[in-house]
Amino acid sequence: MTPTIAILLIITFVLSTVGLLLLIWSIANNQFSHGQEAARSIFSPGEEGHSEDPARPADPSFTGENTAQAAAINARWTADQSSRTAVLTWLSSSIFWLVLGSFFGLVSSIKMHLPEFLAASEFLTFGRIRPAHLNAVTYGWASMAGIGVALFLIPRLFKTSLAGGKYAVFGAVIWNIGLILGLTAIIIGLSDGKEWLEFPWQIDILFVVGGGLCAIPLLLTAANRQVEHLYVSSWYLMAALVWFPILFLIANLPFTFPGASGATVNWWFAHNVLGLWVTPIGIGIAYYMIPKILGRPIISYQLSLIGFWSLALFYSQVGIHHIIGGPIPTWLVTLSIVHSVMMSIPVITVAINHHGTMMGNFGRLKDSPTLRFVWIGALMYTVASLQGSMEALRSVNVITHFTHYTIAHAHLGMYAFLSFILFGAIYFIMPRLTNWEWPWRGLISLHFWLVSVGIVIYVVSLSIAGWKQGVALLDAAMPFMDIVRMTMPALQARTVGGALMTLGHLVFAFHFVAMLMRRGIGNQQPTLFRPAIKEFTQ
């Protein structure tokens, strides 16, 4: 091993490890303790121990008689009102892209087992429609919904109004223009040709500007904060909003990374979109929603610290495990494999924190749509991430690489984890912004079951078929067409799952529009999975 390479390798790993050990040392020595008193100050007086969703309109302690309680309610009200226009703009756009992106996905899926489907049109060939799906759901749905929820949460977390909300609205307009131009470019065949980076770089400038316009209100709001202690959700959300623009800008620099270094930067970016953009957003939201709905604190501040910093320290090197076996230095791949496995540290700490907080409250999943979506999302984060660490190992990767198994894994992360958490968050946010309850309980149930059954069919069928495909591909004596034929049932099952999810999105979008237009009977009670009356008879 040449000295330079050894030194590079050692520095990256040692820096991250030393950082983590320093953090643990600080925790052990109480450097970070914010103390019981500081913690309590986050709770406004008299609020602790109450829970959100089963409605308690008749609860006498919450009529706003107590001045401190009234102030807390007022603070929330002010925070929500200040972010209202910006959040609604980002969320409405995201739902439009979700529906459109689902149809792109469905068409790609059908083409996998019916290659003649829509084959007459060059604009709808697989090579164009599949990147259109990826970009529409990543930058349209996940990113826009994520930014929307972040815009809602940050004023609440900082107990202040969103400053400069109009910049965020303007940012949404530019971002949407970017998506329209970018997707059109892909469909007419003008693509940068790198996965996750297909939008031509000239159009990427719009996303940088749109995202930058969102950073202004968030920074102003952070500067204006009324809290001493930053809750864990704010770390994740603020970090995500800092990391993503840097990643996106570097990866899209034109003419900078030719050849194999281009592939390296490509996958460095593509995996960091997952780990340093949508993951912190998803975890940050779950860290807010779970204790919020349950009305009890997240169990451990220490775990929050370890979870956040180990993600920040180890994630950036992970992406190269996508090109194991590629024409890049082996030490780079090895580094990435070690860091991928190190990712089990943040995953396990976050899992203990989330699921430990849930412990003893699983009954609440029967009622609260927000909690059910968010907790399933948090659980799937644990599953998908541990699965991802395994897939990075050379011995497993030799089977799963270039198979449908990877596709199942990607959807487990982006959909069952992130999208479920976003669904849950939107169910929570909308009543607070529109001052209206979700019109129909049945539609929430329908949405939940359609997308849940859909994603289960999708992930299970592709995981099994992908693994068998991977084993078969290593057998040089097996004709390629036999392997393709073997995966056909799974590809058809994928279309069924995808169709159910798309249907669920249509239901969700319809319900969202109905909510915006204030349809329905105008409930005074929150819309839960079961009629609220049952709550009182229990």
Next chain:
Amino acid sequence: MNQHDHRAQNREAAEPEEGNRAAPKIVFVWIAILIVWGVGYYAWQIGKPLLGGDSRTPVATAYQESKPVKSSSAENAVESTDAEISDPEVSNTASSQGSVPNSRTASVEPNGAAIFSAQCSACHQATGLGIPGAFPPLAGSEWMLADAAVPVAIVHDGLQGKIEVAGNQFQGIMPRFGGQLSDAELAAVLSYARSQWGNDASAISSGAVTEHRERFGDRKEWSAEELTKVFGKP
């Protein structure tokens, strides 16, 4: 502001916060295990080839194993494997090239089945049936079963353009293998293909390949018409 206006904000719990429970010991134990494992994994990689590859070269390995071990050729094979691994370009294509020695004067009897698996089966398939519409079959192919000169010409110099094989039309490019495989290897793989999947044409000697090269020299790809003109209809 009336009560009604705040009802959603009103009914929810406080802003969330963190408890003070200590992190479980198991987390620290796991971190320690991973750090030890990580350092160990790096250490285990020391001395492995630095550039490219994940040792996914089963075809090359299979070929080497199937080779009869004779001292001169074993050395030759080891050398060529080393060259492959230290050269990124070659190792990149290791799975398709195999470790078939380049020398035209290989002293051992080459293994036709292994060469077929490494060089031919990606297109013509292990079954010899090809892929309908894309790659012609070798099983029952009139060109393969014709006089030895025809398959030797196709594999040695390549083939381009329209061709009818076993009643189906194909249009594609068959690359030349003349520079890549020795005469003995070409003869071995052709003999193999002529005796498999129900084919039962005569074996081809390496002398036939040498003769072909002497007659035509280095020429461009054949077309189906030229083949018919020079060698007669198969």
